[in-house]
Amino acid sequence: xxxxxxxxxxxxxxxxxxxxxxxxxxxxxxxxxxxxxxxxxxxxxxxxxxxxxxxxxxxxxxxxxxxxxxxxxxxxxxxxxxxxxxxxxxxxxxxxxxxxxxxxxxxxxxxxxxxxxxxxxxxxxxxxxxxxxxxxxxxxxxxxxxxxxxxxxxxxxxxxxxxxxxxxxxxxxxxxxxxxxxxxxxxxxxxxxxxxxxxxxxxxxxxxxxxxxxxxx
Amino acid sequence: xxxxxxxxxxxxxxxxxxxxxxxxxxxxxxxxxxxxxxxxxxxxxxxxxxxxxxxxxxxxxxxxxxxxxxxxxxxxxxxxxxxxxxxxxxxxxxxxxxxxxxxxxxxxxxxxxxxxxxxxxxxxxxxxxxxxxxxxxxxxxxxxxxxxxxxxxx
Numbered sequence: 001x002x003x004x005x006x007x008x009x010x011x012x013x014x015x016x017x018x019x020x021x022x023x024x025x026x027x028x029x030x031x032x033x034x035x036x037x038x039x040x041x042x043x044x045x046x047x048x049x050x051x052x053x054x055x056x057x058x059x060x061x062x063x064x065x066x067x068x069x070x071x072x073x074x075x076x077x078x079x080x081x082x083x084x085x086x087x088x089x090x091x092x093x094x095x096x097x098x099x100x101x102x103x104x105x106x107x108x109x110x111x112x113x114x115x116x117x118x119x120x121x122x123x124x125x126x127x128x129x130x131x132x133x134x135x136x137x138x139x140x141x142x143x144x145x146x147x148x149x150x151x152x153x154x155x156x157x158x159x160x161x162x163x164x165x166x167x168x169x170x171x172x173x174x175x176x177x178x179x180x181x182x183x184x185x186x187x188x189x190x191x192x193x194x195x196x197x198x199x200x201x202x203x204x205x206x207x208x209x210x211x212x213x214x215x216x217x
Numbered sequence: 218x219x220x221x222x223x224x225x226x227x228x229x230x231x232x233x234x235x236x237x238x239x240x241x242x243x244x245x246x247x248x249x250x251x252x253x254x255x256x257x258x259x260x261x262x263x264x265x266x267x268x269x270x271x272x273x274x275x276x277x278x279x280x281x282x283x284x285x286x287x288x289x290x291x292x293x294x295x296x297x298x299x300x301x302x303x304x305x306x307x308x309x310x311x312x313x314x315x316x317x318x319x320x321x322x323x324x325x326x327x328x329x330x331x332x333x334x335x336x337x338x339x340x341x342x343x344x345x346x347x348x349x350x351x352x353x354x355x356x357x358x359x360x361x362x363x364x365x366x367x368x369x370x371x
């Protein structure tokens with residue numbers, strides 16, 4: 001699969017790059033980072049032009065992200081509303097939307113270039129939570145431009161070792177995602193200890209909370 | 218402080234213990250994966266050559282292995298350029314396509330290229346470049362014809 005996509009890049013150049021990035025950003029698990037690195041290598045070899053690669057890669061990625069956002073907003077929105085009505089969780093949805101509005105920009109920006117594995121999900125949830133489109137678009141363009149710049153530059157610098165660099169970066173993406181998950185779980189654990197410090201020690205406090213949660217659910 | 222931690226742990230319900238378990242599982246898996254990645258990065262720094270894959274063009278393999286592209290085109294019985302197509306100054310076909318056209322497998326093509334690279338490197342070792350000459354890029358088009366300098370022979 002990866003081999004086939006890279007063969008397209010070798011044979012057809014920029015149109016292949018644009019197409020693969022649209023599809024990958026919309027959520028199909030194509031190795032977009034690998035393609036950017038390879039495109040950077042082709043730039044170093046004089047086969048492709050730098051500004052053309054950057055412009056088309058950015059345009060492709062941003063276009064794919066808009067597809068994800070629209071699906072979340074018009075397809076996902078209906079599903080989310082039905083589900084929340086069924087479970088009577090309208091207040092939770094409102095809270096999630098408020099959270100997305102508050103932190104959505106940073107989430108969109110960081111998921112473009114740092115935690116790229118989350119990118120397509122953030123597109124969907126931003127659309128479903130009705131994060132304002134103009135702001136989504138601006139953060140999206142900024143994040144994707146940075147992503148393209150980083151990986152094309154890496155490909156240019158290590159233009160003779162694309163395969164190994166891409167393998168390494170793919171591996172690193174999982175380390176970043178794992179570190180983020182560990183950070184969130186650690187933060188959650190910390191709040192347990194902080195809550196318990198704030199309250200007088202009570203053996204059954206947590207179980208009581210669980211029980212209350214279960215009753216509410 | 219320690220007593221406070223113990224008290225908190227004693228107060229944990231199954232949800233809290235699930236978060237503790239998940240935290241350590243994720244932390245362990247990430248640390249393990251990070252170690253593998255680091256080892257790979259160290260290996261990567263020491264080994265320059267990219268493994269040959271079907272997506273690569275002959276030009277890319279030549280670039281990666283720092284040999285003149287002409288050597289590899291000759292090894293595959295290909296013309297170094299496509300004179301009939303002015304828009305394609307280089308052969309951009311990936312190796313898998315070349316393999317298909319020649320009725321061979323990518324592995325066979327890879328083996329041919331590796332043999333040609335080994336021969337070329339042996340040749341380069343046998344005839345070190347003239348110290349007075351400016352350094353030449355392996356990609357300088359058009360590549361110069363092979364020439365053995367008798368004066369440089371041992």
